[in-house]
Amino acid sequence: MEMVRIFDTTLRDGEQSPGATLTLPEKLEIARQLELLGVDIIEAGFPISSPGDFESVQAIASTVTKSVVCGLARCTPKDIERAGEAVKHAAKPRIHVFCATSKIHREHKLRKGKEDIIRISVESVKQARQYTDDIEFSPEDASRTELEFLKEICEAVIEAGATTLNIPDTVGYATPKGYGEIFKYLIESIPAIREKGIILSSHCHNDLGMAVANSLAAVENGARQVECTINGIGERAGNAALEEIVMALRVRNDVYKVDTRIDATKIYPTSRMVSSLTGLVVPRNKAIVGQNAFAHESGIHQDGVLKFRETYEIMSPESVGIPQNTLVLGKHSGRHAFRTRTQELGYNLTEEQLETAFTRFKALADKKKEVFDEDIEALIDDQLEIGQEVWTLVGMQVTAGSGAIPTASVTLRDTNGDLVTDASVGDGPVDAIYSVIQRMTGVTCKLLDYRIRAVTHGKDAQGEVQIEIEHSGKKLRGRGLSTDILEASALAYLAAINRLRSAAAREERMHPQLSMEHP
């Protein structure tokens, strides 16, 4: 069966989703998981965009061995040099060079003519070839580019050494028929594509909700690489969702007749990990990975499924890694059973991570009668949300209720190991907790978003709090998990403040941010 390459850009285009900034250890965790999932290419970041991005691409390049690791660059010598430096230690390095080609981008953004655009693209591809033979070129806004010019620039960059041609629908404007026809036209009119074995790639945004349909139309018309993100996260309305493309190609193989190397049973754990670490919640009705994707509510459907599953299910939840055996472990379960369950859930923890998770699991099992798969997932995801711990919660007492003035007394430990205790009143218990933490840490910030959910059902369920704060124009997320929702609220707030501190410390170590205006 012919294979379509999966190019995952969760860590580059996906991370461009507003509010989805990830730390370096978080990006590394996701990259390892993407490799386990079986993606062919990981676009790890845009090295010139910030020192942090450069460092992350470099770290991922040194860690990942099976997947190709790719860094993005505009058509400038400095961009390509940074991308080349960032991926140079990868087992399989790729540089992805892009330059806008549509009339609207040429005239209003780049203020350059067609000849200049071809010239800088060719020079850039040639420069990138000095670092690696694996070069991808994207004519940005390709779907709104005149076909003749698109053909011309594609021919020129192939001649200069590009090995993959990506055809982005940058603004999500394409329709499946029109987008598919672009691929057909390029393949039929550029003999070098066949002669040199050039891979054509799709890259679709979801502004009209057609990113997946457009990607599949590209595959039907000869694309053999699809660019996508986990849960469809990305700029504005997002990118094409990896899980939807992979499962569409697999379930409707009778139509598409191509497959991918993705291990579909790792889809759900990867989706969970990306959602937890980015803070971007997966909608309940999201295809493949949403909470309702396999839930049958209507009596007629339930009756049908009980009699014969395929009456209403076109794929099984197990096939995408959704755990079915939800009640798993209790307080007498041992390390071995816990390790096996984490592996079944798709996690590949180091000994150290497993030990920490096991200790937290035991503490949870003491508080909760039944520990479900969702509890274990939440616990591990929480643990993987790594930031440098500056402040730790040691203890907390809260008074609230009708007639009482909400008051919180909090004890924290700072990095020197010193204990500090303080108290404050507030409009409610959470406000009181957040006020006292602000005073103790000296970090004043605005609470932009506060969300709480029960991880499982039952009165003793763990509560998960996700928040977003803003400090000096910077937005940061925090997540807290506890059977006590006020404690979860405090933990989420501290996680966000610790994240802020780590980011500030890292920025101090590194150079100032470079301008991202188009040259």
Ligand code: KIV
């Ligand atoms: O959407 C887009 O055009 C991009 C390019 C950088 C490939 O993300």
Ligand code: ZN
């Ligand atoms: Zn994009």
